[in-house]
Amino acid sequence: MPNKIKPIAIYLPQFHPIPENDAWWGKGFTEWTNVVKAKPRFEGHYQPHLPADLGFYDLRLEEARLAQEQVAKAYGIHGFCYYHYWFNGKRLLHEPLDRKLKNPKEDLPFMMCWANENWTRRWDGEENEVLMHQEYNFEDDKIHFEFLCKTYFDDERYIKHEGKPVFLVYRPKLFKDINKTLEIWRSIARKEGIGEMHLGYMQSWGVTEDPLNMGFDFAVEFQPNFPKTKKNKKTVFKRVLAKIFKSINLQKREIEKEIDRVFDYSEFVEIQKRKIFKKNVSPCLIPMWDNSSRRKKNAFIFTNSTPELYGSWLNYIINNFPWNINKEKFLFINAWNEWAEGNHLEPCQKWGRKYLEITKENLIGNEK
Template sequence: MPRRIRILVSQCARFLYRRLPLSLPVKWRIKSFLYRHLGLLLKNSANYQQWLIQTGTIRPSSANTPGSAATPSQSRLEIGFGNLVPSKDLPTPTTDLTRLIAFYLPQYHPIPENDRWWGKGFTEWTNVTKAVPNFTGHNQPRLPTDLGFYDLRVPEVRDEQATLARQYGIHGFCYYHYWFAGKRLLNRPLDEVVQSGHPDFPFCICWANENWSRRWDGLHSEILIAQQHSDADDLNFIQSLEPALRDRRYIRINDRPLLLVYRIGLLPDPGRTAGIWRRYCQEAGLGDPYLAAVQSFGATEDPRDFNFDAAVEFPPHALAVLTEKPRRMLNPNFKGMFYDYTATAEVFMNRPAVPYPMFRTAMPSWDNTPRRQDTGEIFLNATPEVYERWLRQLVALSRQHHPEPERLVFINAWNEWAEGNYLEPDRTFGHRYLEATRNALRH
């Protein structure tokens, strides 16, 4: 079969697979059935080779990674994309110019819309504090220490966050930005950062361009507020960001303001939208924006095909190693999924270079049962030590493959407490994840 046809067939298959309205285990069974019966046709593909590894047919060179709780015969790999190669520890220089950018959630202050949809006084802490353990040893609820149950309307809180982040090697925050055809939500913290000039800490913006629904995952359910797209709205959006993009603290790459979009696949015409943004920024004297597409929900397309400049990796989306549920379950109604953090980190570290610019991302941990108590997704065996190794390798790869101005590594996230995904100090680990972040830069 000619190479171009093979590539086209592969892309179509991945597109259809990602959009199947099925659970991960069902998708896995479908994939396994196809690989078992079509192995001769697929034997040269990297995904087929990785399937052999995960089903125990062959062993990977990294199968004996210290601290890994899952063996190939016990774990399964949900592969949305990408080819894998054996991992290796990369030598890194002692002098570091890598910029670590942590995704930042602003939902820590009440707004009228959340009061109406979720109850008076709702913030992210509402979900965090009501979480309960689903199994023996389950680290829930996860509660903060140094910063407490903060309110982002308080300037001193934002100052303390920036001080803490800077102390442990974080270069800046990437604020999630919520825009719905001119309607902004959760915008007060960033607005006040821009207007006040404090804290003196770098930042950029990621447009979280999903509908808001009752599901907390951006998928279609009961829609609370929807996106509405038009050329006029694209122009209004970029105009609204001008004060932030002009700010001296705004993160730039080669003097170009960095702007992320969480799901470019939801834009009717991403290339057209990007063109409108570029024209406005250039005419306004802001320079050509550096547009980055977040690889959420398994998106793998070359961003340059859509007039974007680069992609941003986004674990745990796309690749996650399934594992068995704990033996001592406390919640008989739990129907969620369990993954192995160590094995998942190994998979992400093993990803080869892609044929387009991409910034890598590490994830401290993940457990979104505060948002979905009975149907959450939990990554077992997450530790600061494994996270440090993951981040250290991504920093090394960035040094190896990117010139200094483009040497960015993202962290998902600074403060996603209801997803168990944060660097801020808590009662279980204290400052250990922050210390791991600083250590990853030093080695």
């Protein structure tokens, strides 16, 4: 049932200054700060990734957010999935979505994914330094979900599945008892008049457990991910790493004795075409990936990404995913605007709107 597919682009609301980032990284810091500093690390390396049509936007501005939505709608994107940052009552990077709520002109549907992990110096590659710690307890679960119900879930633009608001968790295994937390959330949603929820989690950090076993309704692939194959139960990721380190002389890059992990996007796409789709797990794909603008060392870089290769992967998902079995019709694209991860559908100076055009062509071409 490809004509019922709802493409959801994952959305990073980081592109505006906040007091915390000013204190941690300097006045006026946003993701653009790292993006513009990026440089090629080897011959043919595509860096820096610089925006084209939408420019170096500030997400506090209505004009910037409206322009994003207009582009997304023009190329078949059903909605955005905003990252949500909550630390025991303290929120970060919420301003763009909060301003959207107050503006009826911003009518693109949206959902949310709680990025429930410690806030670290990940923005500049130093993940071991924790700037804001994430604490888990049932009382906070209650307060958090009451806030979400009162603030977001009853908005007419909020994405629902069979009338149920969709809410995602990035790292469910960090909770003390995720089943109990989800029970609390569902109870609060009913109490607050929202009704039933449709809860999911991102299959990242090696977590691929059946969502129903954890109390979720569904899961979402989180790319990039090197899956297990039928022929070899050893993860492809481990084999890829072995291949990378054996051929290190070919990469010709060493930064402070930490090696950038470089892999060919075309090979990665072929791996994805051999994987097994799972029930209750929505598919996901990436247009490209290169987080070397964030990481001074140990970056993960896909080379040779092209709109055509991305399109072939998208076409494969559209035509081979069991849409008739999985009740969700979401197809997640990671991401709309992860510029410092070299991962974006938004137009860039190298490719223009080609990734968006390929997205639209495949969605329209496979409608039945």
